[in-house]
Amino acid sequence: xxxxxxxxxxxxxxxxxxxxxxxxxxxxxxxxxxxxxxxxxxxxxxxxxxxxxxxxxxxxxxxxxxxxxxxxxxxxxxxxxxxxxxxxxxxxxxxxxxxxxxxxxxxxxxxxxxxxxxxxxxxxxxxxxxxxxxxxxxxxxxxxxxxxxxxxxxxxxxxxxxxxxxxxxxxxxxxxxxxxxxxxxxxxxxxxxxxxxxxxxxxxxxxxxxxxxxxxxxxxxxxxxxxxxxxxxxxxxxxxxxxxxxxxxxxxxxxxxxxxxxxxxxxxxxxxxxxxxxxxxxxxxxxxxxxxxxxxxxxxxxxxxxxxxxxxxxxxxxxxxxxxxxxxxxxxxxxxxxxxxxxxxxxxxxxxxxxxxxxxxxxxxxxxxxxxxxxxxxxxxxxxxxxxxxxxxxxxxxxxxxxxxxxxxxxxxxxxxxxxxxxxxxxxxxxxxxxxxxxxxxxxxxxxxxxxxxxxxxxxxxxxxxxxxxxxxxxxxxxxxxxxxxxxxxxxxxxxxxxxxxxxxxxxxxxxxxxxxxxxxxxxxxxxxxxxxxxxxxxxxxxxxxxxxxxxxxxxxxxxxxxxxxxxxxxxxxxxxxxxxxxxxxxxxxxxxxxxxxxxxxxxxxxx
Amino acid sequence: xxxxxxxxxxxxxxxxxxxxxxxxxxxxxxxxxxxxxxxxxxxxxxxxxxxxxxxxxxxxxxxxxxxxxxxxxxxxxxxxxxxxxxxxxxxxxxxxxxxxxxxxxxxx
Ligand code: SF4
Ligand code: SF4
Ligand code: SF4
Ligand code: SF4
Numbered sequence: 262x263x264x265x266x267x268x269x270x271x272x273x274x275x276x277x278x279x280x281x282x283x284x285x286x287x288x289x290x291x292x293x294x295x296x297x298x299x300x301x302x303x304x305x306x307x308x309x310x311x312x313x314x315x316x317x318x319x320x321x322x323x324x325x326x327x328x329x330x331x332x333x334x335x336x337x338x339x340x341x342x343x344x345x346x347x348x349x350x351x352x353x354x355x356x357x358x359x360x361x362x363x364x365x366x367x368x369x370x371x372x373x374x375x376x377x378x379x380x381x382x383x384x385x386x387x388x389x390x391x392x393x394x395x396x397x398x399x400x401x402x403x404x405x406x407x408x409x410x411x412x413x414x415x416x417x418x419x420x421x422x423x424x425x426x427x428x429x430x431x432x433x434x435x436x437x438x439x440x441x442x443x444x445x446x447x448x449x450x451x452x453x454x455x456x457x458x459x460x461x462x463x464x465x466x467x468x469x470x471x472x473x474x475x476x477x478x479x480x481x482x483x484x485x486x487x488x489x490x491x492x493x494x495x496x497x498x499x500x501x502x503x504x505x506x507x508x509x510x511x512x513x514x515x516x517x518x519x520x521x522x523x524x525x526x527x528x529x530x531x532x533x534x535x536x537x538x539x540x541x542x543x544x545x546x547x548x549x550x551x552x553x554x555x556x557x558x559x560x561x562x563x564x565x566x567x568x569x570x571x572x573x574x575x576x577x578x579x580x581x582x583x584x585x586x587x588x589x590x591x592x593x594x595x596x597x598x599x600x601x602x603x604x605x606x607x608x609x610x611x612x613x614x615x616x617x618x619x620x621x622x623x624x625x626x627x628x629x630x631x632x633x634x635x636x637x638x639x640x641x642x643x644x645x646x647x648x649x650x651x652x653x654x655x656x657x658x659x660x661x662x663x664x665x666x667x668x669x670x671x672x673x674x675x676x677x678x679x680x681x682x683x684x685x686x687x688x689x690x691x692x693x694x695x696x697x698x699x700x701x702x703x704x705x706x707x708x709x710x711x712x713x714x715x716x717x718x719x720x721x722x723x724x725x726x727x728x729x730x731x732x733x734x735x736x737x738x739x740x741x742x743x744x745x746x747x748x749x750x751x752x753x754x755x756x757x758x759x760x761x762x763x764x765x766x767x768x769x770x771x772x773x774x775x776x777x778x779x780x781x782x783x784x785x786x787x788x789x790x791x792x793x794x795x796x797x798x799x800x801x802x803x804x805x806x807x808x809x810x811x812x813x814x815x816x817x818x819x820x821x822x823x824x825x826x827x828x829x830x831x832x833x834x835x836x837x838x839x840x841x842x843x844x845x846x847x848x849x850x851x852x853x854x855x856x857x858x859x860x861x862x863x864x865x866x867x868x869x
Numbered sequence: 870x871x872x873x874x875x876x877x878x879x880x881x882x883x884x885x886x887x888x889x890x891x892x893x894x895x896x897x898x899x900x901x902x903x904x905x906x907x908x909x910x911x912x913x914x915x916x917x918x919x920x921x922x923x924x925x926x927x928x929x930x931x932x933x934x935x936x937x938x939x940x941x942x943x944x945x946x947x948x949x950x951x952x953x954x955x956x957x958x959x960x961x962x963x964x965x966x967x968x969x970x971x972x973x974x975x976x977x
Pocket of ligand 1: 526534535537538539540541542558559562587588590591592594808
């Protein structure tokens with residue numbers, strides 16, 4: 262086994278990287294809070310670990326999710342990650358077969374061709390020559406695509422690609438150099454000794470006719486080792502830190518750990534796991550429709566990582582969550598952004614005296630929300646339906662309505678939001694109701710997640726669905742074509758997709774749209790953004806409408822009063838709330854109309 | 870006395886030459902729509918907070934533009950950012966942005 266000075270850059274770089282990553286991992290794990298640590302301990306010895314290993318292979322090596330976004334981009338990531346991984350594995354196996362019974366230093370398999378230029382005759386030598394060459398070409402094809410992407414990203418299905426910082430540049434350029442240098446070094450050595458596989462062997466022969474190989478061999482191996490060493494040293498400070506960190510992220514996520522209300526160890530792991538791939542840029546309606554290119558999650562996360570907070574970036578986001586769905590790493594970017602907003606410590610008091618009132622007893626509370634107040638058609642429809650169903654209900658915020666607190670929380674004013682939440686909570690609980698129905702998805706999300714109410718919280722889509730299921734109201738189908746818009750907070754935010762669709766299929770003819778369910782595009786009205794002006798909002802609204810009207814529906818239906826109001830300003834056709842649709846389709850016994858056979862939703866559709 | 874359903878304000882001079890309009894100018898820079906308010910009052914009419922105490926976005930903006938900033942401090946801490954005022958404004962004034970900016974600039 263040999264040693265040569267040129268292995269030092271590689272070996273030192275690798276050692277540095279390993280020590281650094283180990284240090285980081287220990288730091289992260291030891292800073293997990295108590296709850297997270299318990300989850301970690303419980304998770305390790307469960308099937309979740311197996312699941313994590315599988316996910317690491319599928320995502321960190323094969324990059325399956327990127328494949329789904331765009332096959333060519335997926336191939337690029339896979340060839341680099343999986344190809345390199347295989348090259349290391351195959352190199353080690355080769356070295357082991359060639360010299361069994363010795364423990365090799367880590368550089369030996371990497372520079373195998375240099376140390377054993379005439380290695381032949383061991384079992385599978387020919388096959389290894391071929392495999393190593395094949396893998397090298399596989400990786401090089403990925404490098405070529407990466408170069409191409411920098412120049413022309415649209416070809417890889419991305420309209421915008423990320424801007425680079427200098428550490429990234431250093432790491433990127435050294436990464437690009439590694440494999441061409443390896444090809445060169447191996448070819449030169451092969452040329453000298455007349456060995457090598459199809460690629461390195463033939464390239465070696467060609468080079469032999471062009472340059473004096475002997476004098477180029479040593480510098481070529483030095484260059485290869487230097488490129489590797491430089492990449493390893495730059496890695497922890499560059500976006501490539503995502504490679505090792507994503508593995509940790511996958512395990513912890515599978516153990517059930519996630520980002521909560523404050524910046525935790527896990528949040529930091531999420532931040533480091535962002536590869537700055539930029540896949541979150543194109544789905545962002547701010548970028549696509551409003552032409553705002555600097556606020557996307559990739560930049561927001563980069564600011565957190567390099568501690569360069571930018572309020573404008575943090576605030577100018579719709580919090581629509583479209584980037585969460587797109588992110589191949591599975592980073593919940595909106596949670597990180599919410600924390601970044603809170604970090605400003607805009608603590609304060611809401612100096613508003615709201616008289617405490619207790620509510621009379623009723624079974625169901627109906628809460629319209631501020632946006633509901635602005636759409637009387639929605640609240641009136643809900644009241645009609647509630648009466649039709651014979652419900653004993655209380656319209657809690659008919660008078661003296663109070664905001665649910667989520668807009669304040671989204672603006673980073675948690676303390677003030679809590680004040681409102683306390684008042685609303687008392688009002689709700691004092692009525693003794695068992696069910697709270699709200700028309701506004703913004704209220705729904707905060708009631709369900711932050712109020713910790715011991716009663717059943719429902720959005721009106723769920724409630725209407727339940728009324729239909731119980732047969733307390735019946736619908737007659739109308740001859741009208743509908744397109745349904747999933748509000749951000751109800752769809753991506755709360756996972757409610759099926760109930761509204763099942764209801765609408767009963768009431769009319771539901772047409773598909775261009776961006777269904779989790780791909781739904783924000784209406785532009787979002788209260789999560791305090792910065793965006795009306796003009797840009799209109800651009801987003803029109804962009805969303807374009808996707809909704811692709812099949813030319815008679816009416817657009819949504820289930821959020823804010824979406825309804827926002828769309829109505831720009832739409833060329835009626836925009837209704839699902840409550841209005843249900844109200845107008847309700848079948849009363851005195852209506853002498855033939856109703857469709859399946860006026861009730863079949864029971865099996867409710868099993869979920 | 871006859872109740873005319875309105876009262877007269879006491880004498881009050883607004884001297885735009887001596888009032889300090891720095892804040893108003895800064896605001897115009899950061900949110901140009903602060904210039905296009907036509908003082909219709911729709912925002913105050915719909916305001917969630919106004920059900921409990923006298924709060925009006927129209928009043929806040931008017932005072933800031935006149936340079937009478939002090940009088941709006943307390944009003945700013947009553948807003949819930951509910952967004953009703955933005956939705957009803959016929960002029961497209963970005964009310965929540967203005968409220969948030971003023972709040973951070975004047976209080977925190
Ligand atoms: S947040 Fe996700 S999608 Fe966006 S750059 Fe980071 S890894 Fe890529
Ligand atoms: S949450 Fe929506 S608006 Fe904000 S960055 Fe993500 S996609 Fe863009
Ligand atoms: S609604 Fe708009 S235009 Fe009218 S007073 Fe308020 S901000 Fe001004
Ligand atoms: S955002 Fe503030 S000022 Fe505007 S309506 Fe709501 S509480 Fe009133």
